[in-house]
Amino acid sequence: MRQVGDTDMHEAGGSLDEGEDVADDALEDEECERRRKGQDRAGIDLSRQNLEAHFRFTRKEAALRLGISETTLKNACRRLGIDRWPYREIARRAKALQVPNAGDPVVPNQQPPATRPQADGSHKEAATMMPTCVYEEYVGCLVSDSLAGSGGTHWSFLLYTRIYHAFIHTDTMLSCGEDGRLRAYNERPARDIMKALRPFVGACDAVRAREPTFMHGEIPAQQDGTSCGLRSLDLDEHGAEAFRVMIRKEAVGQLLGAWPAWLDAQPDLLSELLREHDMADQGTASPKARTYKPPSLEFHGRLRPTTDQLEVYHSALEKRFDGGDPDEVLAGARNFDIKRHNLPTLLENRELDDNYVNIYMDRVQARDTARRGQPGADRWHFENSFLVAKLLLDGVSSRMPEPYNYKDVCRWGRAEQLAHKGQASASVLDVDHIFFPVHLREIRHWTAAVVSFKEKRFTYLDSLKGKRSDVLAALRRWVEDEHQEQKCDPPDFTEWRNTYPSNILEQHNSQDCGVFIAAYAELLGRGAPLEGAFTQVDTLALRVKQTAEIFTGTLST
Amino acid sequence: MADSGEDKKPDVSSTEHLNLKVRSQDGTTTFFKAKKTTKFSKLISAFCAKQSISEAEVVFMFDGERLRGEQTPEELDMQNDDTIDAMIHQVGG
Numbered sequence: 001m002r003q004v005g006d007t008d009m010h011e012a013g014g015s016l017d018e019g020e021d022v023a024d025d026a027l028e029d030e031e032c033e034r035r036r037k038g039q040d041r042a043g044i045d046l047s048r049q050n051l052e053a054h055f056r057f058t059r060k061e062a063a064l065r066l067g068i069s070e071t072t073l074k075n076a077c078r079r080l081g082i083d084r085w086p087y088r089e090i091a092r093r094a095k096a097l098q099v100p101n102a103g104d105p106v107v108p109n110q111q112p113p114a115t116r117p118q119a120d121g122s123h124k125e126a127a128t129m130m131p132t133c134v135y136e137e138y139v140g141c142l143v144s145d146s147l148a149g150s151g152g153t154h155w156s157f158l159l160y161t162r163i164y165h166a167f168i169h170t171d172t173m174l175s176c177g178e179d180g181r182l183r184a185y186n187e188r189p190a191r192d193i194m195k196a197l198r199p200f201v202g203a204c205d206a207v208r209a210r211e212p213t214f215m216h217g218e219i220p221a222q223q224d225g226t227s228c229g230l231r232s233l234d235l236d237e238h239g240a241e242a243f244r245v246m247i248r249k250e251a252v253g254q255l256l257g258a259w260p261a262w263l264d265a266q267p268d269l270l271s272e273l274l275r276e277h278d279m280a281d282q283g284t285a286s287p288k289a290r291t292y293k294p295p296s297l298e299f300h301g302r303l304r305p306t307t308d309q310l311e312v313y314h315s316a317l318e319k320r321f322d323g324g325d326p327d328e329v330l331a332g333a334r335n336f337d338i339k340r341h342n343l344p345t346l347l348e349n350r351e352l353d354d355n356y357v358n359i360y361m362d363r364v365q366a367r368d369t370a371r372r373g374q375p376g377a378d379r380w381h382f383e384n385s386f387l388v389a390k391l392l393l394d395g396v397s398s399r400m401p402e403p404y405n406y407k408d409v410c411r412w413g414r415a416e417q418l419a420h421k422g423q424a425s426a427s428v429l430d431v432d433h434i435f436f437p438v439h440l441r442e443i444r445h446w447t448a449a450v451v452s453f454k455e456k457r458f459t460y461l462d463s464l465k466g467k468r469s470d471v472l473a474a475l476r477r478w479v480e481d482e483h484q485e486q487k488c489d490p491p492d493f494t495e496w497r498n499t500y501p502s503n504i505l506e507q508h509n510s511q512d513c514g515v516f517i518a519a520y521a522e523l524l525g526r527g528a529p530l531e532g533a534f535t536q537v538d539t540l541a542l543r544v545k546q547t548a549e550i551f552t553g554t555l556s557t
Numbered sequence: 558m559a560d561s562g563e564d565k566k567p568d569v570s571s572t573e574h575l576n577l578k579v580r581s582q583d584g585t586t587t588f589f590k591a592k593k594t595t596k597f598s599k600l601i602s603a604f605c606a607k608q609s610i611s612e613a614e615v616v617f618m619f620d621g622e623r624l625r626g627e628q629t630p631e632e633l634d635m636q637n638d639d640t641i642d643a644m645i646h647q648v649g650g
Contacts, residue, residue, distance in 0.1 A: 165609045335623035354647040386618055386644055412621030420622060439647035446649040513649055
């Protein structure tokens with residue numbers, strides 16, 4: 001070993017005089033030791049790691065930056081087994097990649113966001129990081145709407161998660177395409193970047209061989225024309241918001257196994273994620289059952305849940321910590337069910353999912369069936385939330401000229417399906433009103449629509465006062481197509497109106513829309529007026545009440 | 558298809574097999590060949606593995622009804638070439 005070191009040193013150093021005095025042996029030893037540690041004579045760090053950081057420069061420039069001569073650098077490389085300075089190779093790959101200037105990928109693990117050079121990075125830098133991306137759980141990439149180079153008008157963020165082999169694109173702005181369909185403003189460049197990055201991400205060839213999924217991440221929409229960069233770029237500040245949302249949704253269950261180091265730089269975010277993960281994890285492998293502390297619920301509104309309802313609510317939430325199977329069904333209606341791992345959605349200020357909404361629709365439907373025949377009771381049909389999603393081609397990229405597809409749902413209104421749903425009428429057209437929960441994926445929001453044959457109108461109910469005429473137009477076509485399917489004449493729509501009631505209960509936060517939709521269905525189902533029944537402050541009480549109704553199986557009103 | 562995972566037993570007549578389609582929301586269709594008595598859980602896990610998604614993320618719908626893993630095509634009276642819809646869960650606030 002010593003022998004090798006010696007020759008190496010002599011050959012490498014080139015500066016030591018071989019004819020030197022024997023007394024210099026000690027010095028040579030010291031020198032050798034230093035070199036073994038990867039330092040040069042002046043104590044400059046010439047370890048592989050440090051050299052790799054300079055791969056993105058030409059060898060000359062790298063030597064300059066390191067403060068050594070090119071020869072010393074060349075020798076250091078030889079010592080480390082790097083036969084060729086990789087700059088050219090990297091530049092070549094970068095060219096082949098044609099990664100847009102604005103979309104330089106960053107690997108958060110390697111460089112904390114705060115110190116990362118932002119959009120002014122270069123192709124070379126992109127490519128240096130490319131080979132390592134393969135092993136990353138998360139690869140982030142900024143997207144600009146200008147693919148030509150720098151410039152452009154809008155920023156967004158693309159995140160690759162290896163666990164799902166998916167690219168998640170979060171964009172603060174939506175734009176309307178030629179086909180009239182809403183889509184993320186930067187969807188096209190994001191997809192192009194996905195194509196470019198594809199060979200460089202994914203754990204193994206088998207994964208890479210598969211087409212990665214392109215998903216839309218949810219992020220609060222921007223309200224002005226200037227903050228997209230802030231939100232997408234400043235990961236240490238506003239970007240954290242985006243990450244939190246994305247991670248909560250896509251990866252929280254997997255996070256502890258694949259913890260991205262950059263998260264450590266975000267203590268608040270980290271603690272929140274840990275808490276989330278903790279909760280998600282409660283039911284799973286960890287056998288330690290925790291004691292449940294009932295959250296103190298403060299009801300500010302007029303509505304108060306009954307003691308029984310509170311009890312059901314708490315006992316339901318308690319099941320989160322009892323260490324049972326996360327997939328155990330705790331409450332359900334026909335084919336929708338709440339499993340143990342769904343329980344956190346029931347907590348105050350959590351977004352609700354389709355299980356909650358659809359089970360509640362089933363409960364309201366059951367009450368409607370029981371009320372049939374009573375004087376003054378309108379006949380309702382409560383559809384599940386997937387019909388409109390399917391009808392409006394939710395999630396289908398805007399390949400279709402217009403987002404309407406009856407074919408996929410033509411069998412949903414058949415008599416046997418209705419019977420299975422508990423609908424007393426044999427036809428979906430043989431009712432007075434139909435209630436549709438509508439999920440708007442692009443803004444992550446629940447709304448509802450009502451088709452009323454009795455009142456001859458289409459009503460769109462949005463707790464945030466949105467007006468989606470396209471949803472109502474699609475439902476009008478659905479009514480026509482459904483009549484045709486059932487071989488009867490479609491109604492004459494001349495007297496029909498579209499209404500967007502403005503006096504309905506208004507929502508003031510961004511978690512409770514599911515509660516509102518369920519409440520609308522419940523009120524309408526018993527013919528109660530929508531206005532004045534409750535306000536935002538009552539939503540917690542409603543949440544408790546609805547949860548109790550879902551778990552006990554019957555409505556209290 | 559290899560992914561459908563059913564065994565090729567000589568004594569099973571071909572009429573016992575169904576060709577089923579699973580339609581994703583992005584418009585792509587995956588074909589499966591399954592025995593009428595095979596539980597859907599097999600098909601679901603094959604589909605999810607193929608698409609590398611978690612089973613908890615997706616809802617499978619057939620004619621407006623959600624499929625359960627323990628059901629079989631026979632129970633739902635499925636026909637050849639019937640289509641199952643794979644939908645991503647809806648979450649909103």
